[in-house]
Amino acid sequence: xxxxxxxxxxxxxxxxxxxxxxxxxxxxxxxxxxxxxxxxxxxxxxxxxxxxxxxxxxxxxxxxxxxxxxxxxxxxxxxxxxxxxxxxxxxxxxxxxxxxxxxxxxxxxxxxxxxxxxxxxxxxxxxxxxxxxxxxxxxxxxxxxxxxxxxxxxxxxxxxxxxxxxxxxxxxxxxxxxxxxxxxxxxxxxxxxxxxxxxxxxxxxxxxxxxxxxxxxxxxxxxxxxxxxxxxxxxxxxxxxxxxxxxxxxxxxxxxxxxxxxxxxxxxxxxxxxxxxxxxxxxxxxxxxxxxxxxxxxxxxxxxxxxxxxxxx
Amino acid sequence: xxxxxxxxxxxxxxxxxxxxxxxxxxxxxxxxxxxxxxxxxxxxxxxxxxxxxxxxxxxxxxxxxxxxxxxxxxxxxxxxxxxxxxxxxxxxxxxxxxxxxxxxxxxxxxxxxxxxxxxxxxxxxxxxxxxxxxxxxxxxxxxxxxxxxxxxxxxxxxxxxxxxxxxxxxxxxxxxxxxxxxxxxxxxxxxxxxxxxxxxxxxxxxxxxxxxxxxxxxxxxxxxxxxxxxxxxxxxxxxxxxxxxxxxxxxxxxxxxxxxxxxxxxxxxxxxxxxxxxxxxxxxxxxxxxxxxxxxxxxx
Numbered sequence: 001x002x003x004x005x006x007x008x009x010x011x012x013x014x015x016x017x018x019x020x021x022x023x024x025x026x027x028x029x030x031x032x033x034x035x036x037x038x039x040x041x042x043x044x045x046x047x048x049x050x051x052x053x054x055x056x057x058x059x060x061x062x063x064x065x066x067x068x069x070x071x072x073x074x075x076x077x078x079x080x081x082x083x084x085x086x087x088x089x090x091x092x093x094x095x096x097x098x099x100x101x102x103x104x105x106x107x108x109x110x111x112x113x114x115x116x117x118x119x120x121x122x123x124x125x126x127x128x129x130x131x132x133x134x135x136x137x138x139x140x141x142x143x144x145x146x147x148x149x150x151x152x153x154x155x156x157x158x159x160x161x162x163x164x165x166x167x168x169x170x171x172x173x174x175x176x177x178x179x180x181x182x183x184x185x186x187x188x189x190x191x192x193x194x195x196x197x198x199x200x201x202x203x204x205x206x207x208x209x210x211x212x213x214x215x216x217x218x219x220x221x222x223x224x225x226x227x228x229x230x231x232x233x234x235x236x237x238x239x240x241x242x243x244x245x246x247x248x249x250x251x252x253x254x255x256x257x258x259x260x261x262x263x264x265x266x267x268x269x270x271x272x273x274x275x276x277x278x279x280x281x282x283x284x285x286x287x288x289x290x291x292x293x294x295x296x297x298x299x300x301x302x303x304x305x306x307x308x309x310x311x312x313x
Numbered sequence: 314x315x316x317x318x319x320x321x322x323x324x325x326x327x328x329x330x331x332x333x334x335x336x337x338x339x340x341x342x343x344x345x346x347x348x349x350x351x352x353x354x355x356x357x358x359x360x361x362x363x364x365x366x367x368x369x370x371x372x373x374x375x376x377x378x379x380x381x382x383x384x385x386x387x388x389x390x391x392x393x394x395x396x397x398x399x400x401x402x403x404x405x406x407x408x409x410x411x412x413x414x415x416x417x418x419x420x421x422x423x424x425x426x427x428x429x430x431x432x433x434x435x436x437x438x439x440x441x442x443x444x445x446x447x448x449x450x451x452x453x454x455x456x457x458x459x460x461x462x463x464x465x466x467x468x469x470x471x472x473x474x475x476x477x478x479x480x481x482x483x484x485x486x487x488x489x490x491x492x493x494x495x496x497x498x499x500x501x502x503x504x505x506x507x508x509x510x511x512x513x514x515x516x517x518x519x520x521x522x523x524x525x526x527x528x529x530x531x532x533x534x535x536x537x538x539x540x541x542x543x544x545x546x547x548x549x550x551x552x553x554x555x556x557x558x559x560x561x562x563x564x565x566x567x568x569x570x571x572x573x574x575x576x577x578x579x580x581x582x583x584x585x586x587x588x589x590x591x592x593x594x595x596x597x598x599x600x601x602x603x604x605x606x607x608x609x610x611x612x613x
Contacts, residue, residue: 003607004554004570007599011574015318015327015581062586070532071339072589078335079583082326083318096444097532100460120447120533166441 028059028287031085033077035093035117036068040225044251045091045115045274052280059287070097077101081108087283090124091115099123111286116275118168126282126294128275132169135248135270135302136176142268142304143218143246144180147187155186156217159209159243161230163197163222173222173248190216195226202229210234216243224249224257224269231265248272250305261305273300318584326584338462340576341469342367342524342531343543344569347550348476349520351568352513354551355480357493357560358419360514362408363521363547365430366401367540370525372434373397375443375535378452390455397529398522404430405518409511419514427544434537443535459530468527472520477565489513493560549596550575553603574603 030053036042046063053061064080066073073093080088081104088110092098095118103123106112114124147156158181163170181187190213193205202221209216210233219234221227227247234240250257250271257269282294303309318326326332346363353360377393404426411422445452458464480486488509491499499506529535554571556563578599582592 002555004567004574004603007553007603007606008570008574008577011577011581015577016325064583064586065589067589070534070536071342071528074531075335075339075579076583076589078332078339079580082329082332082335082584083586094442094534096442096446096534099447099533120444 026058028087029083029085030059030061030087030089030283030287031080031083032061032063032089033066033073033080033091034063035066035073035091037065038067040251040256041249041272041274042091044253044256045276048274048276049089049280052277056284059284066093068093070094073098074101077105081105081110085110086287087111087113089113089115089279089283092117092119095120111283111290113279113283113286115279122296125286126296126298128278128282128298128300130273130275130300130302132172132272133176135272136173136178137180138176138270138302138304139173139220139246139248139268140177140180143177143220144184144187146244146267147217150217153186154184157188157190157213157215159191159206159213159216159219159230160189160193161202161205161219161221161226162192162194163226165194170222177220195221195229197223197226199225199229199232202226203233206230206233207236210237210239219243219245221245221247223247224251224260224266227257227266227269228260244268250303258305261307264307268304268306271303271305273302275300318581327581332580332584334462334466336576336580337469338465338531339580340572341465342528343546343550343575344469344572345472345520345524345527346517346543347547347554347568347572348472348565349513349517350544350547350551351476351554351556351563351565352480352489353419353517354548354556354558355489355493355560355563356510356513357496357558358412358510358513359423359548359558360405360408360517361420361423361544362404362426362430363517364540364543365427365434366404366518366521367525367528367543368537369404369430369434369437370397370401370522371529371532371539372438372443372535372537373400374526374529375445375452376438378455379443379445382451386451386454389451390458393455394526397526398519401522401525402515402519405515405521406511408518409514412514413507413510431537438535438537440537442537445529445533445535447533456530456533459527460533465527465531468523472523473565473569480565485509485512490561493562495561546575549600553600555607571603574599 034042034046050061053059064076066076070093088105090102099120102112102119106123112124114127116129144154148154191209195202195205219230221230224247227245231240231245244267247257247266247269250269252258260266261269278298278300286292374393374397377396378390382389382392408423408426411417412419445456447453488504492506492509528539550571551568553574554567
């Protein structure tokens with residue numbers, strides 16, 4: 001115990017007695033609390049934000065990865081609050097656990113941008129979101145149009161692979177598409193399975209669906225990795241030509257959904273906006289004009305990607 | 314200068330009262346578990362099930378606090394907390410009885426309950442988080458009250474004092490140490506070894522249950538996936554505090570300091586914006602260094 005006291009004392013001493021650091025002068029400090037770098041969508045957000053803020057030259061961006069841990073994200077934001085950044089951007093891991101700490105940041109006078117995921121109370125300067133319900137509708141309409149073209153009428157068998165239950169994205173991607181499907185009695189969801197957004201799980205669930213269903217027209221997966229997992233399962237049973245695979249997210253870059261459309265694996269994907277370009281645009285305006293009152297919410301639009309509408313990779 | 318975190322106006326962030334209490338609050342949950350883990354390790358045992366038990370406790374307290382209950386808000390919250398804490402203590406009792414009665418090594422028994430209790434927590438909640446709202450109902454009031462820094466720090470401090478007194482000033486405390494020091498000798502001198510072991514694991518469950526209630530309030534939710542690897546954080550704190558996994562040596566003061574070292578270190582690294590993966594690597598080095606320094610200190 002004597003020695004642990006020594007270690008503790010040393011740590012505290014080092015922390016409390018160094019002189020002030022070189023202050024970098026007129027540079028703005030932007031702190032970004034990211035919920036989980038391990039998801040490709042999140043990694044794409046980080047990359048784009050780093051690139052866009054680097055173009056500003058007078059902005060220092062710091063990114064903290066909470067590794068999908070609410071407590072860790074709260075602690076990281078608390079550390080940010082102490083550093084008094086000029087702007088705090090938060091992609092909350094979950095609604096309830098992050099609400100309170102974001103409120104503390106907001107009330108302490110730091111402009112807060114809430115990115116993509118909502119929190120329970122409006123503890124932010126502005127909230128930049130995507131519309132999953134609308135994306136669900138777009139996917140539903142695309143599938144209906146495809147079935148009309150394929151079978152002459154809106155009729156066909158759909159396998160639906162769902163993301164993690166209870167998550168906003170999953171609920172609305174489901175609800176949006178089902179609002180469209182419900183108008184066409186000929187369209188049947190013959191198999192519905194939960195694959196938690198994960199490609200490997202989707203492959204297993206799809207294998208079960210293929211065993212149970214002799215005829216499948218469309219696989220509607222709530223994200224691209226699950227659509228790819230379904231494709232792999234179908235290819236193993238040599239049935240990949242029988243159906244089309246529709247995903248959501250449309251990440252650009254290697255391994256992303258857009259590349260999968262380009263490779264002919266997915267028939268379509270819907271870009272789930274990173275929201276980062278808007279966050280940087282609005283954030284930069286806030287930095288330069290602290291009195292700026294941005295809108296409380298900005299909703300980003302999705303884009304359909306098919307082999308015909310292909311965007312540059 | 315390398316270590317000290319400063320705000321851009323030159324003031325030292327680490328020393329701000331707000332930051333220091335942030336650190337204490339952030340480490341309280343693991344700190345409370347580590348108190349009981351000290352007793353377990355003193356008896357040369359180990360409890361791997363605390364992370365899962367924490368998840369069970371957060372889930373239960375959230376389930377019962379959001380459900381309609383007694384009209385009195387205080388009673389309602391107390392009822393939910395009581396269920397969560399007693400269920401957690403029960404897990405500890407079962408661990409302790411299995412270890413004491415069947416003579417299966419604690420590592421195996423608590424490994425099994427780590428898996429089983431995680432399953433139970435997930436099953437009870439259907440693997441969904443139970444959100445505690447922000448309104449004015451019992452659940453929200455409970456979270457707002459328990460979530461205050463005073464309550465969390467107060468609980469940790471109070472429990473630390475109690476566990477210190479019990480270990481240092483009571484016969485029970487002396488027995489706990491004696492069992493780990495030399496169980497055979499203890500048996501010959503007629504110590505109630507089984508009863509003490511059951512108590513030690515029950516206390517681990519009890520304190521983990523309390524930590525779970527605090528965790529639920531802090532995060533405004535019950536979470537069946539909470540507390541993964543917390544058992545390892547707690548064990549690390551105890552070991553950094555000078556305890557030996559072979560039993561017999563260790564103290565509550567040491568554990569509190571071990572917890573502080575982990576908490577302060579993490580805080581400094583975060584204030585310095587060190588990558589969270591590097592943070593884990595630094596932690597690893599600190600654990601080995603802290604224990605290494607103590608070992609070499611004892612030899613001389």
